[in-house]
Amino acid sequence: MKSLARKLRHQSTDAERLLWKYLRAHRMAGYKFRRQVVIEPYIVDFLCLEARLIVEADGGQHLEQAEDDVMRSLFLESLGYKVMRFWNHEILDDIDTVLEQIHRYLIEVPSPHPSPEGRGGKFS
Numbered sequence: 001m002k003s004l005a006r007k008l009r010h011q012s013t014d015a016e017r018l019l020w021k022y023l024r025a026h027r028m029a030g031y032k033f034r035r036q037v038v039i040e041p042y043i044v045d046f047l048c049l050e051a052r053l054i055v056e057a058d059g060g061q062h063l064e065q066a067e068d069d070v071m072r073s074l075f076l077e078s079l080g081y082k083v084m085r086f087w088n089h090e091i092l093d094d095i096d097t098v099l100e101q102i103h104r105y106l107i108e109v110p111s112p113h114p115s116p117e118g119r120g121g122k123f124s
Contacts, residue, residue, distance in 0.1 A: 001038045008036040008043060015057045015088035016045060022099055023048075023055070029106045039079070042072055051109045055102060056085045082109075 012020065016035070023033040023046055033055075037047040046055040054076055058069070073083040082105065086098050 001040065001043065006036070013057065013059060013088060015059070015086075015091040018095060019046065019055070019057055019086075019091050019098070022095070023102075028099070029103055031106055039076065039081075042076070044076070048106070051106055052081050053102075053105060053109070054081050054083045056083065057088055057091055058085055059088045 020035055022028060026032055031048045031051055033046050033048045035046050037044050044054045045057050047053070069085070073085070076083050084102060084105065091098050
């Protein structure tokens with residue numbers, strides 16, 4: 001699974017690359033995100049472990065696998081994760097709204113640790 005995740009990192013979609021530009025390097029409210037992370041038996045697009053948040057960028061193939069996506073989300077939520085799904089066209093056409101929704105969740109989620117300096121600020 002790890003080698004597949006590594007391969008997926010190198011074959012990112014345009015939407016994944018754009019979203020990663022804003023999530024990487026603690027740019028989103030100071031939270032650390034990783035991409036293409038293995039959570040057996042799945043690989044999730046983006047994961048913020050501290051906030052227990054998974055962000056998925058869904059392309060057209062997800063229209064045909066909607067039931068599988070529901071089961072996948074339910075499984076991940078049973079492990080204590082919050083799953084946020086965005087269509088690729090939402091990310092590409094209205095990135096500000098997507099980022100605002102992710103940011104809103106992050107500043108509302110209770111942190112298990114005291115907030116570091118700068119946490120909760122506006123995303124860049």
